[in-house]
Structures are given as structure tokens and as C-alpha cells.
Amino acid sequence: MKNFLLIFISLLLISATTRKNGFKIEDPLIPIEDILSGGPPKDGIPSIDSPEFIGSKKAKSVFNPDARALVIEVGGVKKAYPIPILNWHEVVNDQISEFNIAVTYCPLCGSGIIFLSDYGGRTLQFGVSGLLYQSDVLLYDRQTESLWSQLELKAISGKYKGTPLIPLPTAHINLHKYLEENPDALTLSTKTGFVRDYSSSPYQGYERENKTYFPVNITxxxxxxxxxxxxxxxxxxxxxxxxxxxxxxxxxxxxxxxxxxxxxxxxxxxxxxxxxxxxxxxxxxxxxxxxxxxxxx
Structure with a gap:
């Protein structure tokens, strides 16, 4: 009986803790079986950590008229992050006015959210874990390797488990139209430090398909x-x-x-x-x- 109890307790501990894509996931806030590998390893989709920016005139010559972007204005500073770049990187660690921010985008969900990246007196740097929950990107912070669900708006495992993400006012709109209305805005440059074809999308045709690449619980x-x-x-x-x-x-x-x-x-x-x-x-x-x-x- 004693041995049976020890085995039972051990199985409970194993079921509550596992490793996926190099992350130790212990007692997450979401069902651990719903955390799936998206294919790439941790940082296989590289974040942009030293972003460069260009003016509106240059941006309109670089990006197609139908290009879209995540845009934000804080303290009179306006910035645009084109989706053709975010499709390849998903995270930009940046600053706007006096705030440290994480610009996040999930091509599989079409969801773009910009968060504050200062938590508990420290600035977190976010990356792409390579893991998904309900087809949405699971971010991670490089300081503690806590996992954060973009659309759940909170950390789901690790030191910051349960900590809410703090979103900033963000719009996902046509880039050219935005730049015409805001000629003083800065746009993320294609000079990212990585070799990528930003004129093409790795998700070509995905938004026209009435299906998802990964399972979701609610349809x-x-x-x-x-x-x-x-x-x-x-x-x-x-x-x-x-x-x-x-x-x-x-x-x-x-x-x-x-x-x-x-x-x-x-x-x-x-x-x-x-x-x-x-x-x-x-x-x-x-x-x-x-x-x-x-x-x-």
C-alpha cells in the first residue's frame, strides 16, 4: 500500500511538471496537454531586440500600399510596426517615450498586442517560445523563462505565473493610410539584423483558409x-x-x-x-x- 501511494504521488508530480521546447513547465494555469509545439525551437523565430526606424516617406517606398501595421502613440511619439516584418519575428523589444514595451504579433491568430515590459521593478525581454496554446503564441521572458499567453493576457507558468500583461492602446491598420495621416510617425525598418524576405509572407494564403493549422477547443x-x-x-x-x-x-x-x-x-x-x-x-x-x-x- 505504501509503495502504491509513492507511485501515485510520483505520477501526480510528473503530470504537473514537464519539459517542452526546453522549458520546464510546472503546474501551469492552462491544461498542460493543450500546450503544443508550433514547430520551431525556442527563439527559432527570432525577436527583434535592437529595432531601427525610418521616416514615413521612406516607409511608403519600402512597403506595399496594402501593408498593415501595429501602431501606437505614447507621449506624442508615434510608431508603426509593419506586419510583413512581424510575420517573421513576432516580438519586438522596444521603447516608446519613457516606457519599455514588447510588440507582439501572432500570425496564426492575427492578434497584435503591445504590452508594457516592466514588471516587479525589472524590465523583461520577451522572446518566442516556439510553443502554442489554442493556436496562439506563448511568449517567454528571458529573465525567468516564465511562459506568457498573449491572448490570455497573463503568464501561465514560471515565476510570474498569474501576472497580468498590461496592454497599451494599439491599432492594427493599413500602414500607408496611417502614415499619410501621421507623417511624423516612425516605422520599423527592414534592417533587422536578420536575412529575411520581408516582401513575402511565410503564411501566404493562410487568412483565406477556413481552417486552423493547430487544434482549438472551441469552434x-x-x-x-x-x-x-x-x-x-x-x-x-x-x-x-x-x-x-x-x-x-x-x-x-x-x-x-x-x-x-x-x-x-x-x-x-x-x-x-x-x-x-x-x-x-x-x-x-x-x-x-x-x-x-x-x-x-
Whole structure:
């Protein structure tokens, strides 16, 4: 009986702790069997840690008119991070105004979120773990190797387990249109220190396919899986196709608060005009998977 108990306890400990892609994962906040290898090893998708920037005129000559970008403004400083670069790197460790930030993008979910990277009095440098949860990138910090779920908005294992990520107001929009409206903005340069063809995408055709490369626990046939959508305050999902007219704006009531949403179907822009830190743009399947209780517009 004693030996049986020892074996049982040992099995429990093994089930709660495992190694994946070189990471020791102990008692994570998500089911350990749902943490999958995306293929590349840790840092096989290299983050950009010393970003260089170019002016708007140069950027418009480098990137195609249909190129999209994650954009942010803090303290009067405006920056754009083109998706053609983020497709290859997924993380940019940067600064804006006096803040240290991590620019993150998951091509599989279409989700782009910019976070503060100062936690507990130290600046964390983020990288790509090579692991996925519900098809979304699991980030890691190089200081403690804690794993962070981008769309869960928190660390799911390691020293920082349970620590929430602090998002900054971010929009995912057409780059050329943004630069025309903000000629003083700085754009991430293709001089990244890596040899990549930024004129091509390693995910060519993916957004047109009504399927995912990796399994997710929640599926819905209400919209095409890659329908461009906006999550508002974790409670409302607005698919671009649900909105009337090619472009416009509308105020949505979420609880007791109002959110003004602007869209342009030709440019595939769908953004919150204010409180953008409480809004996330991504593919419909990703938002539905991570926020299944959210109402669909």
C-alpha cells in the first residue's frame, strides 16, 4: 500500500511538471496537454531586440500600399510596426517615450498586442517560445523563462505565473493610410539584423483558409474562421462583416460604458477610437476561442 501511494504521488508530480521546447513547465494555469509545439525551437523565430526606424516617406517606398501595421502613440511619439516584418519575428523589444514595451504579433491568430515590459521593478525581454496554446503564441521572458499567453493576457507558468500583461492602446491598420495621416510617425525598418524576405509572407494564403493549422477547443461556424474581428472589453466580438456599409463608425454599449468603433472594409481597418487598450483585433476563431462568453455583434 505504501509503495502504491509513492507511485501515485510520483505520477501526480510528473503530470504537473514537464519539459517542452526546453522549458520546464510546472503546474501551469492552462491544461498542460493543450500546450503544443508550433514547430520551431525556442527563439527559432527570432525577436527583434535592437529595432531601427525610418521616416514615413521612406516607409511608403519600402512597403506595399496594402501593408498593415501595429501602431501606437505614447507621449506624442508615434510608431508603426509593419506586419510583413512581424510575420517573421513576432516580438519586438522596444521603447516608446519613457516606457519599455514588447510588440507582439501572432500570425496564426492575427492578434497584435503591445504590452508594457516592466514588471516587479525589472524590465523583461520577451522572446518566442516556439510553443502554442489554442493556436496562439506563448511568449517567454528571458529573465525567468516564465511562459506568457498573449491572448490570455497573463503568464501561465514560471515565476510570474498569474501576472497580468498590461496592454497599451494599439491599432492594427493599413500602414500607408496611417502614415499619410501621421507623417511624423516612425516605422520599423527592414534592417533587422536578420536575412529575411520581408516582401513575402511565410503564411501566404493562410487568412483565406477556413481552417486552423493547430487544434482549438472551441469552434464556431457563425463566421469564417479568419473573419477580421474586434474584441471590445472582453465582452463583445464585432466581426467586420457584421457592420453595415463599406466604412463608418458606431458607438457600442458594453455594460455601462460606450466604445466608438471605426471601420473601413476596403482597408480592413476595425479599431476602437478611444480606450484602445481594451480592444483587440484578431481572427474571429481566436477571439471566440479565448473569450467564448463574449457576445457576438
Amino acid at each position: 464556431s461556424n457563425e463566421y469564417h474562421k479568419k473573419e477580421w474581428s474586434l474584441l471590445v472589453d472582453k465582452k463583445l466580438i464585432i466581426p467586420l462583416g457584421s457592420l453595415q456599409g463599406k466604412k463608418g463608425n458606431k458607438v457600442f454599449k458594453v455594460g455601462k460604458e460606450s466604445f466608438k468603433v471605426r471601420w473601413d472594409k476596403e482597408k480592413k481597418d476595425l479599431v476602437c477610437e478611444a480606450q484602445a487598450q481594451r480592444c483587440i483585433s484578431a481572427y474571429f476563431f481566436a477571439l471566440k476561442t479565448f473569450y467564448p462568453e463574449a457576445k457576438i455583434n
